[in-house]
Amino acid sequence: MLNINDYPQQWEKHSRTQRLLRWLAWLWFVVLCAFCWQQMNHQTLWYFVTDAPNQLADISSRMWPPRWSYMESLWQPLWDTINIATLGTALGVVMAIPVAFLAARNTTPSQLLVRPIALFVIAASRSINSLIWALLLVAIMGPGLLAGIIAIALRSIGFVAKLMYEAIEEINATQVSAITATGASPMQILDYAVVPQIMPTFIGTTIFRWDINIRESTVLGLVGAGGIGLRLNESLATLAWPQVSLIFISILATVVFSEWVSARCRKAFI
Amino acid sequence: MATLQLKNLSMHYSAKDKALTDVTIDVQAGEIVGLIGPSGAGKSTLIRCINRLNNPTNGLVLFKDQDLTKLGGQSLRKARRKIAMIFQEYALIERLTVMENVLSGRLGYVPFWRSLLRKYPEQDIQQAYALLDRVGLLEHADKRVDALSGGQRQRVGIARALAQDPELLLIDEPTAALDPRTARQVMRLISEICSERGLPAIINIHDVNLAKMFVKRIIGLQQGVVVFDGKPQQLDDSVLTLIYGEEDWNQTEQQELETLREIA
Structure with missing residues (x-):
């Protein structure tokens, strides 16, 4: 062993060139930000921006007090909204289950053929927002609740299937070996070794998606797919600000309610 | 008649990575065999090749005179249900x-x-x-x-x-996750049950003393090759060195402390 003074006293995580490169990267980032800010605000009319607080105060004052009597005609669309979310989630989950098993590497019947198709279904469903699905469906099948339910379902497939197939791929393989070793058939292996392991993820994901779908179904009415969004659209079009504020309040209440329900469900099932 | 015969069983992941090479073992009815060897010697691979959780590259697995390596689908599942397995975790x-x-x-x-x-x-x-x-x-x-x-x-x-x-038990490190007392209890239970039923078993075990206590025949594996097959009494220092590599097998805690003191 050397004397303690023979060991170097200097230690740096990065070498000189690395430090220089990092400094240049930060400089470049700051310059880019400044440039982008300039580009973005090229067309901003600063007169309107400075006026924004006044406008906000004006609309707020017109919104207050909410027109409470309007609530009578809101109960039905609110109920519709919850139904769109719930039925849409149920339908989406039912369709997502087989897609998830076909997409997971360890349960798919064919890596080359079936898995890419399942992954494509997931990507297609996820890449299109439920509002756009609703727009398409209203055009195809006319306005109404059904279009909303199917829009929510189509958007949910990808979300639920993706989280589920990732859970399937992460299961403990020795439990699968143990069930395989008993002479079980492939379906029995799924039932005993795979399903119990993904159950918590499945329940959690379903409840989470229902929670998201309550929010998403509140805006579907904007494109004619039923629910409270329809009333919001009407009220905005007629500049009935007191009604708009009441709708905001009822949407907020529904979302808070759904959060409470999903928290309770999660506790009960997992 | 031997319940299980392994003939020239080999499993190679690749030309360089050879998990098992030319393993030939007979297990008689009612016989309990302890399989010992260092980690990575191929103990688990060997028993997983028997019920085809792993697929051997070469050789035969004759279970009641039926070659399991040739089976698939329904007939493999039928054979598997007569071969039970107990796992480490x-x-x-x-x-x-x-x-x-x-x-x-x-x-x-x-x-x-x-x-x-x-x-x-x-x-x-x-x-x-x-x-x-x-x-x-x-x-x-x-x-x-x-x-x-x-x-x-x-x-x-x-x-x-x-x-x-089952007509054969495959047991993969049954005590590795257990404390010493529970480990002995579990090993005792397994050997009692095997003798009650006249059930043959292959037990992978890395605790040599536990193996000596409960098993009447020991097979030593080293890098996928059988290097010892005999009675527990024959397991002396030279055999242990053959299986596990160089080490002073009789060194006690006291001696270990003395050595440490000398170094210090």
Whole structure:
């Protein structure tokens, strides 16, 4: 062993060139930000921006007090909204289950053929927002609740299937070996070794998606797919600000309610 | 007649990575064989090749004169149900009840709808209760497995294996996750059950002393090759060195301390 003074006293995580490169990267980032800010605000009319607080105060004052009597005609669309979310989630989950098993590497019947198709279904469903699905469906099948339910379902497939197939791929393989070793058939292996392991993820994901779908179904009415969004659209079009504020309040209440329900469900099932 | 014969069994992951090379072993009816060797010697691979959880590259696995390496699909599943396996980390289905785990040993015998609805035949249920009583877990039948201790879980694993009505037991490091006392209890239970039923077994075990206590024949594996096959009494220092490599096998704690002092 050397004397303690023979060991170097200097230690740096990065070498000189690395430090220089990092400094240049930060400089470049700051310059880019400044440039982008300039580009973005090229067309901003600063007169309107400075006026924004006044406008906000004006609309707020017109919104207050909410027109409470309007609530009578809101109960039905609110109920519709919850139904769109719930039925849409149920339908989406039912369709997502087989897609998830076909997409997971360890349960798919064919890596080359079936898995890419399942992954494509997931990507297609996820890449299109439920509002756009609703727009398409209203055009195809006319306005109404059904279009909303199917829009929510189509958007949910990808979300639920993706989280589920990732859970399937992460299961403990020795439990699968143990069930395989008993002479079980492939379906029995799924039932005993795979399903119990993904159950918590499945329940959690379903409840989470229902929670998201309550929010998403509140805006579907904007494109004619039923629910409270329809009333919001009407009220905005007629500049009935007191009604708009009441709708905001009822949407907020529904979302808070759904959060409470999903928290309770999660506790009960997992 | 030998219950199980392995003939020139080899499994190569690649030309360089040879897990097993030319393993030839006979296991007689009612015989308990201990398989020892360093980590990575191929002990687990060997027993997983028998029930085809791994697929051997070469050689024969004759179980009751049927070559398992040639089987597939239905006939492989039929053969598997007569070969039960007990795992190192229990490999129970944690979120299912003790009873469901024991009954899962019957999966090879019942149709899918029965297993799906958990409607097992009466004699299967009766046998499952009897097995739980045998391993001392009768009152835990309806508990979820994740509520049990390690020793209790391994006993559920044993009951599941026996529910298969096996004619051969494959046991992979049954005590590696257990404390020394529980480990001995589990090994005692396994050897009692094997002699009660005249059941042949292959036990992978890395604890040489435990193996000597409970097993009458020991096979030593080293880098996928059988280097020793004999009685526990024959396991002397030279054999242990052959299996595990150079080490002073008789060194005690006292001597170890003295050596450390000398270095200091």
